Amino acid sequence: MTTNSDTHLDTQWETYEVFHQTKRGDPHIHVGAVHAPDPQMALQMARDQFARRLKCTSIWVIRTADVARTDYQDETFFARVIDKSYRDPKAFGAPIKESADGA
Amino acid sequence: MALEVPAGIPKEALQRLLVALADDELILGHRDSEWTGHAPILEEDIAFSNIAQDEIGHALVWYTINEQLGGKSPDWMGFERDWKQFTCCHFTAFPKGDFGYTVLRQYLFDVAEQVRLKNLASSSFTPMKEAAEKILLEEGYHLMHSQSLVERLGNATEESHKRMQAAAEIAFPQALGMFEVLTGEEDLVNAGAFSGNTVLKTEWVEIVAPVLASASLRIPVEKENGEITLNAKPDEGGRKGWQKEHLKRLVHDMQTVYKMSPGGSW
Numbered sequence: 513m514t515t516n517s518d519t520h521l522d523t524q525w526e527t528y529e530v531f532h533q534t535k536r537g538d539p540h541i542h543v544g545a546v547h548a549p550d551p552q553m554a555l556q557m558a559r560d561q562f563a564r565r566l567k568c569t570s571i572w573v574i575r576t577a578d579v580a581r582t583d584y585q586d587e588t589f590f591a592r593v594i595d596k597s598y599r600d601p602k603a604f605g606a607p608i609k610e611s612a613d614g615a
Numbered sequence: 616m617a618l619e620v621p622a623g624i625p626k627e628a629l630q631r632l633l634v635a636l637a638d639d640e641l642i643l644g645h646r647d648s649e650w651t652g653h654a655p656i657l658e659e660d661i662a663f664s665n666i667a668q669d670e671i672g673h674a675l676v677w678y679t680i681n682e683q684l685g686g687k688s689p690d691w692m693g694f695e696r697d698w699k700q701f702t703c704c705h706f707t708a709f710p711k712g713d714f715g716y717t718v719l720r721q722y723l724f725d726v727a728e729q730v731r732l733k734n735l736a737s738s739s740f741t742p743m744k745e746a747a748e749k750i751l752l753e754e755g756y757h758l759m760h761s762q763s764l765v766e767r768l769g770n771a772t773e774e775s776h777k778r779m780q781a782a783a784e785i786a787f788p789q790a791l792g793m794f795e796v797l798t799g800e801e802d803l804v805n806a807g808a809f810s811g812n813t814v815l816k817t818e819w820v821e822i823v824a825p826v827l828a829s830a831s832l833r834i835p836v837e838k839e840n841g842e843i844t845l846n847a848k849p850d851e852g853g854r855k856g857w858q859k860e861h862l863k864r865l866v867h868d869m870q871t872v873y874k875m876s877p878g879g880s881w
Contacts, residue, residue, distance in 0.1 A: 524656055524657065525656065546658050547656055547657060547658050548658065549767060549771075550767075552763065553763055553764075553767070556662075556759065556760055556763060557658040557662070559756070560658065560661055560662045560665055561658065561661060564665060
């Protein structure tokens with residue numbers, strides 16, 4: 513049995529991240545993960561976990577191990593030390609909901 | 616709402632067919648529900664709980680039509696009937712066994728259901744035809760799920776193959792009992808209510824045999840010059856109400872809460 517590559521051994525199958533779309537044309541939103549032996553089964557599992565009660569038009573799954581990700585410990589990756597507020601599109605009244613420091 | 620049976624369809628035999636369909640669904644649904652909290656994989660736990668609910672929902676559809684023909688209410692059929700009056704095939708009532716047996720049983724049942732429903736979808740009895748068309752939509756997913764597991768477990772590891780093969784040897788003769796001919800079935804066939812269990816059994820074998828072969832599972836079926844020979848003794852009797860002890864225990868479990876307060880609601 514393949515185990516999740518990262519940190520802990522898992523007695524279950526490897527995990528797949530699940531992305532869910534509720535309306536055609538909308539973005540696929542990450543909703544969670546499922547255990548599955550292969551992508552086809554992962555789609556079936558995802559259907560059961562995430563599309564049984566909610567409206568759904570499409571599901572994507574991707575092996576968790578195939579997701580490249582940033583490290584929370586790496587503080588420099590997202591650092592904004594120098595004032596770059598001139599680059600923010602605030603003069604255009606764009607609908608920016610999050611603050612510049614990503615909170 | 617009372618239903619009229621069109622002239623030519625024998626009502627008693629029709630109700631016998633409806634109750635047999637419903638009992639199979641209810642009892643297998645109950646067996647599937649026994650995996651809730653116990654399945655080897657969390658996702659399968661949820662999947663089997665989901666399938667259990669679907670099967671019990673299908674039972675309700677058939678019991679309801681039976682009631683509209685003058686039969687007892689669905690609640691009575693499920694919760695007040697004596698276990699010896701159930702007409703499910705033995706196959707659906709056997710204990711859940713290991714997960715391999717459960718998966719294989721579910722697959723063999725799902726194909727049988729698919730074959731039955733497709734046949735009933737051209738029934739001369741309209742309420743049955745319409746119900747079959749509706750249930751078919753849900754069954755497609757069940758079949759995809761159980762077939763995927765059978766194909767994978769049959770070919771995965773030595774251990775999984777061994778367990779699936781053992782399950783196949785037990786389940787195949789049992790599964791043939793799904794097609795036990797009902798009393799009065801000939802009249803239903805003549806009236807166009809459905810094509811009869813013998814026809815359905817052949818269709819079923821034609822579908823399951825190649826899939827099981829692709830899963831490296833051996834079953835006692837031979838095909839020569841298009842002629843199929845089944846070298847297994849079908850486990851029959853359920854349709855006549857000759858039930859076995861494990862159904863008694865299952866029905867007892869299923870009815871316990873209801874019988875604490877018959878007719879109660881909350």
